[in-house]
Every structure is written in structure tokens, then in C-alpha cells.
Amino acid sequence: MRRFRITPGRIALALAATLAGSIGIGYATTLPVSSSSLGTASQSLTKSSCTVSGTSSTTDTYIDQNSPNSSFGSNTTMLVQPDTNKIQASLIMFSLSGCSIPTTGGADTATLTLFITNAPSSSRTLTLYPVLQTWSGSSTWNTAHSLQVGSATTSFATGTTNNVSKALTVTIDVDALIKNPNANFGWEILDGGTPAGGDRTTIATSNNGTAARRPTLTINYEK
Amino acid sequence: MKYVPKIFGTTLALWAILATVAAATSLAVTSTVLSAGNAAVPVCGVLAASATRTVDNASTVTGVTVSGIPSACRGKTLLVTLTGQTGASLGTSSGTISSCGTTCTVSLTGSSFGSVSATSLYGYAFAVTG
Numbered sequence: 001m002r003r004f005r006i007t008p009g010r011i012a013l014a015l016a017a018t019l020a021g022s023i024g025i026g027y028a029t030t031l032p033v034s035s036s037s038l039g040t041a042s043q044s045l046t047k048s049s050c051t052v053s054g055t056s057s058t059t060d061t062y063i064d065q066n067s068p069n070s071s072f073g074s075n076t077t078m079l080v081q082p083d084t085n086k087i088q089a090s091l092i093m094f095s096l097s098g099c100s101i102p103t104t105g106g107a108d109t110a111t112l113t114l115f116i117t118n119a120p121s122s123s124r125t126l127t128l129y130p131v132l133q134t135w136s137g138s139s140t141w142n143t144a145h146s147l148q149v150g151s152a153t154t155s156f157a158t159g160t161t162n163n164v165s166k167a168l169t170v171t172i173d174v175d176a177l178i179k180n181p182n183a184n185f186g187w188e189i190l191d192g193g194t195p196a197g198g199d200r201t202t203i204a205t206s207n208n209g210t211a212a213r214r215p216t217l218t219i220n221y222e223k
Numbered sequence: 224m225k226y227v228p229k230i231f232g233t234t235l236a237l238w239a240i241l242a243t244v245a246a247a248t249s250l251a252v253t254s255t256v257l258s259a260g261n262a263a264v265p266v267c268g269v270l271a272a273s274a275t276r277t278v279d280n281a282s283t284v285t286g287v288t289v290s291g292i293p294s295a296c297r298g299k300t301l302l303v304t305l306t307g308q309t310g311a312s313l314g315t316s317s318g319t320i321s322s323c324g325t326t327c328t329v330s331l332t333g334s335s336f337g338s339v340s341a342t343s344l345y346g347y348a349f350a351v352t353g
Contacts (some may be wrong), residue, residue: 039296039351041270042306045344099262104275108280108342153280172280223346 006142027203047108055215057208059186060092060215063141073137076208077117080126081200082191090203091135091144094217101178105223110174112187114166114203116214119158121198124191127155130173131185134181149188158201174219262304267351268293274303274347276333282341284333287316289349292327296320296351301329304348305339313339 017054027072027128047177062078064070065087078090086143092112170187177184191199204213270292277286288304301320305313314336318329333339 003266039267039270039299041272041349043273043347043349045346047345103311104273106276106278108278108344169280171278171282175278220342222341 025070028029032177047220047222049218049220050101051097051216052094052098053098053206053214054211055206057098058092058096059070059137060090060205061095061137062090063139063144064088065141068141068145071138071140073139074207077202078189078205079125079202080189080191081195082124082193083195083199087145087202089145090189091131091139091147091186092215093131093135093184093188094215096174096177096181096184096219099219099221101219101221102223103179103181105178106174107171107178108220108222110169110171110220111170112170113216113218114168114189115208115215116158116164116166116201117162117204117213118200118202119127119160119162119164120201121160122196123160124158124201125155125193126158126189126191126201128153128168128170128187128189128191130176131188133184133185135185139167147188148184153187157192170217174217176195178221241300246302267296267299268350270296270351272301272349274349276341276344278333278341284336284339284341284344286330286333287336287347288330289347290326290328292320292323292329292351294323294325294327297323297327300352301328302350302352303331303336304350305336306345306346306348307343310346313337313343317352 058170059073060073060078061071061073062080064079065085078092079088080090081088082176088128129152132148132150135144135147151175154171156166156168173187189203191201193199204210208214225328262309272289272291274287274289275285276288279285284305287305289301292301297320299320300317302315304315306333307313316331316335320329321325322328
């Protein structure tokens with residue numbers, strides 16, 4: 001029996017035959033997977049951020065049960081305390097119009113930063129509730145104490161140290177108001193704990209003379 | 224002429240190798256979109272879908288709503304993949320296209336994708352399957 005020798009001619013012949021066959025296989029394989037026939041699509045998201053602060057984009061005030069007809073919308077601080085018949089609750093709202101986030105976008109993260117100028121003598125737990133009804137900087141206890149609010153967004157401990165910032169996560173609420181800007185009524189800050197001596201918390205407002213102390217809303221968003 | 228059987232044998236072996244490669248390629252593509260290489264392919268118009276998502280306060284995706292699906296796709300299945308910055312899949316879910324007007328909408332729960340952070344989400348991929 002003679003040995004089969006591999007020569008350049010035989011290699012060329014084998015490759016030519018293989019190529020012809022593989023083209024057929026490849027064509028048959030790619031036919032069913034064209035993008036138009038599968039009904040496929042994709043969507044890319046762009047990430048960006050926006051920071052909102054200052055009187056032009058912030059409305060903040062507090063309401064005082066002990067001064068039911070007074071409004072405090074131009075004060076440099078707002079108050080929170082749970083005292084019987086002397087309840088004080090703060091209200092804060094930001095306009096996001098300057099951020100130009102489309103309603104198809106959404107918040108990846110959103111952080112509300114508050115600056116406590118005067119802490120209570122023992123740490124209090126304050127709770128942030130999304131407000132579901134209209135109010136303004138001229139609201140009073142009598143006009144706003146029964147505002148409808150949603151489920152608590154977050155709570156935080158005030159601590160007992162003056163002049164400290166508190167960063168509060170409010171992503172779920174900001175995401176919702178991006179999608180529905182007409183439902184932007186901000187938050188109410190309440191102390192639902194048991195009253196005690198020296199339990200008042202004082203928070204800087206957008207009117208505060210020190211810009212770094214004013215409430216700030218930082219949003220990282222997609223669109 | 225006596226070498227023809229050997230050449231034929233060599234060629235057949237090479238064909239077998241290429242066919243294996245081709246079959247593997249077909250599987251990779253079809254497993255993403257269709258159940259088999261020669262299964263019925265849905266044709267229901269150009270898919271100009273777009274999605275929005277909701278999050279909880281920890282930035283975890285809680286829901287995805289896809290709109291702009293042609294009404295001719297009603298009854299078929301929409302496969303949605305959440306993609307990261309590099310295009311890698313973060314999670315996949317699917318739903319039947321049943322809520323239709325001029326176009327159709329499909330809503331999926333966030334948990335059906337696993338636990339996906341909105342901060343990692345950079346895009347969506349959609350596919351209609353039969």
C-alpha cells in the first residue's frame with residue numbers, strides 16, 4: 001500500500017472544497033437571525049447630576065401650633081418640636097425646573113442635606129414625610145397642620161451637636177416627582193417622639209445668610 | 224484518481240469541524256432570542272420601544288415599564304434585558320404583550336430582574352419572541 005503524500009496541490013483542493021461547503025453552512029446559519037425579523041431594539045441612558053439650593057428654587061417654612069396664624073416663610077431658620085399644644089413642623093420644597101430632567105428620566109440617587117444650627121439637648125428622631133397637598137411659604141398652622149402626607153421617606157437622629165449637616169436619602173420621592181412634576185409638594189419634617197425639655201431642633205432655611213447652611217437637594221439622574 | 228477518497232475524507236473532516244463551529248454560533252444567538260434556529264420568527268413591525276423604571280429609596284429598581292411596542296406584537300412575548308455601562312446584562316425578565324391601544328405597554332416588576340441598582344443601569348435591550 002502506497003503512502004498518501006500531502007502536496008500543495010492536494011491541500012489547495014481540500015481547502016477549496018471545504019470553503020465551498022462552509023459558505024453554505026454559514027449562509028444557512030445567519031438567515032434566521034437578522035435584526036429586523038426578530039423585532040429587537042435597544043435604548044441607552046445618559047447619566048447626569050443637578051444640585052438645587054437657594055431661595056430661587058427652594059420654598060421652606062415652619063408652622064407653629066402656638067402661633068396658629070403666623071407664617072415664617074422669610075425666616076432664616078425653621079423649627080421642629082413635639083410639645084403638646086406647641087407642635088412645630090417644618091416644610092421644604094424644591095423646584096427642579098432648572099435641572100431640565102425629562103419626565104421619562106429618573107433619579108438614581110437623591111440626597112437632601114439639612115444644616116442643624118441648634119440641636120436639642122438630647123438627640124431626637126425626626127421623620128421626613130412627602131407632602132401630597134399644596135402649601136406655600138405663607139402657610140400657617142391653621143392652613144397647613146392637616147396637610148395630607150405619604151409614607152415616611154426616612155428618619156434621622158438630630159444628635160446634640162450644633163452646626164452639623166444631615167444628609168438624607170430621598171431618592172424614591174425625587175424619582176416620583178421627576179416623573180410627575182405636578183405632584184411636587186416637598187416634605188414635612190416632624191418629631192413624633194415624646195415631648196421632653198429642650199427638644200426643639202433648629203434647621204437653617206434657604207434664607208440663611210450662610211449659603212453653605214441652606215438646604216440642598218443633590219440629584220444624580222438618568223435620562 | 225486513487226487519492227480522491229483521501230482528499231474527500233480530509234474535506235469531510237474539515238466540514239465537520241466547521242459545522243460544529245457554525246452550530247455553536249447558532250446556539251449562542253438563538254438562545255438569546257429564539258428557541259431554535261429554524262423556529263417561527265415573529266414579524267410585528269419595527270420595534271421602537273422605550274422604557275422607564277421606578278426605584279425604592281435604596282435606588283433598587285422596583286419596576287420597568289416598556290412602551291411603544293407595535294400592536295401587531297400583541298400576544299407575543301417581550302424579553303427585556305437591563306444593561307450596564309459596558310453593555311453587560313444586569314438582569315433579564317419577560318412578559319406577554321397584552322396591554323395595547325395604538326401601541327402596547329408591558330410592565331415588569333423590578334424583582335423579576337433580580338436586585339438591580341439604578342446607578343448601574345445604563346440601558347435596555349428589547350426582543351419580541353414568538
